[in-house]
Amino acid sequence: MHRPMEGVRVLEVAQFTFVPAAGAVLADWGADVIKVEHAERGDAQRGLVRLLGLDVRNPGTSFFPIMEGPNRGKRSVGLALEKPEARAVLEELVRSSDVFLTNLLPGPRSRLGVDVEDIRAINPDIIYVRGSGFGARGPEADKGGYDSTAFWARGGSAAGVTPPTSDRMMRMPAGAYGDSMGGMTIAGGISAALYKRAVTGEPSVVDVSLLGVGAWATQFSVNLALMSDGPLPVQDHPKHGSPTNPLIGSYRTADGRWLEFSMLQPGVYWPEFCTVVGREDLIGDERFDGTEKIMANAREAAEIVARIIEKRTLAEWVETFKDMKAQWSVVQNAWEVGQDASLRANGMIAPVVDADGTDRELVASPVQFDESPVELTRAPQFAEHTDEVLRELGYTDERLIELKLAGAIT
Structure with missing residues (x-):
């Protein structure tokens, strides 16, 4: 199968996850992505050993998921951009590339001679892509940011999931949470820029910020606040269900697991739900016999639903609900997501062979073309392809x- 980005070369001067994740997606789609790493230090993410309280290394092997995820499919070149001897190498790489992708801040970009004007002087047709914390303009254009600060905190997600009575802020549910979404967003922007260049002959400067991705992710709430011309009112969320619908929200099972209901039309789904759980008596109950009554008595109905759900285990409910038309889901942990039958049926958990020759698996990027799962290759070892690319x-x-010998390359 011809992958849509075959024939496209991306030159990536970036580290950590946000911008490199975009390169990984493009590599999944067939692009030749050359990752420039500092000739001595490499990508700073290679030095991380713990994240979110977890040991992220795999002792005794070269497999390093924190690098594999955002760097699979690339080739790594060790290049000391600060050394004059490296300049000719960089310029050759720029001339042969369609896209220049970076998350360097304005100061380092200027000092290293890799700003828009510098790169366009070498290759006028190149698409120049900047990933930033807070945007390319404005008072924080020179300020760095991670997804925990720019995406999660500033973008509204943290406030959105932290109860007003909580004594601590809720953290991101996974490492590189906003970075991964941001990388996919950048990949989409690059695709549009490549299309524009093919149609008009004009290259673009593409900008994506973590703050912008964070605001986009919370746009429903932000748009409501803008319409209301002020902060949204603090919601008194009931323990179970929603204020007007007992069939929305999370419920705990007998074995301490969670189910998530999202039955947006309570009048439509209440009879089916009551029948499936063996409580047909609730269908004709005068408190709940109609949409308006269910909504008016939602809290009372939700307490009944909670008592029903807490009497059986997760496995029992999965079996009970398997043919129910209403919308619901198991709340899965990371291991269960990796084993998810639908993800696996669609090739979204993809095999990859690591540098030691061991079979591994990684989450695939979520876009497929022509009903074909992506075929992954591992992330490069540090500067592994320097000689090959040069x-x-x-x-x-x-x-x-x-x-x-000059220290310009690894």
């Missing part, structure tokens, strides 16, 4: 040795 550019072994 030889493709015409560098001789003698010149490679000279550049290594």
Whole structure:
């Protein structure tokens, strides 16, 4: 199968997850992504050993999921951009690329000569892509940010999930949570820019910020606040259900697991739900015999639903609800997501062979083309492809040795 980005070369000068995740998606789609890492230090993310209280390394192997996820399918070149001897290498890479992708801040971009004007002077047709914390303009254009700050905190998600009575702020549910969404967003922007260049011949400067992605993710609430011309009222969410619908929200099972209901039309789904759980008596109950009555007595109905759900285990409810038309889901942990039958049936948990030759699995990027799952290749080891890529550019072994002795390449 021809992947849609085959023939596109992306030059990535970035580290951590937000912007590199975009390169990983493009590599999934067939692009040749060359990752430039500092000739001595590499991508700073290679040095992380703990995240969110978890050990992120796999002792005794080269498999490093925190690098594999946002860097699979790329080739790594070790290049010391601050050294004059490295400049000619960078320029050759720029000339041969369609996209320049970076998350360097304005100061380092200027010092290293990789700002828009610098790169366009080498390749006028290149698409220049910047990932930032807070945007390319405004008072914080020079300020760095991570997804916990720019996406989660500033973008509204943290406030949205933290109860007003809580004595602590709710944290992101996974590492690189906003980074991964942001990377997919950047990949989409690059795709549109490539299409524009193919149609008009004009290259674009593409900007995506973590703050912007965070605001987009919470746009429903932000748009309501803008319409109301002020903060949204604090909601008194009931323990079970919603204020007007007992069939929305989470319920705990007998074995301490959770089910999530999202039956948006209570009058439509209440009779089916009551029948499936063996409480047909509730259908004709004068408190609940009609949509308006269910909504008016939602809290009382939700307490009844809670008592019903807490009497059986998760496995029992999964079996009971398997043919129910109403919308519901198990609340899955990370291991269960990785084993999810629908994800696996659609190739969204993809095999990959690591650098040691061991079979592994990674979450695939969620876009498929022509009903075909992506085929993943592992992330590169640090500077693994330096010689290979430079030889493709015409560098001789003698010149490679000279550049290594100068500290310009790894």
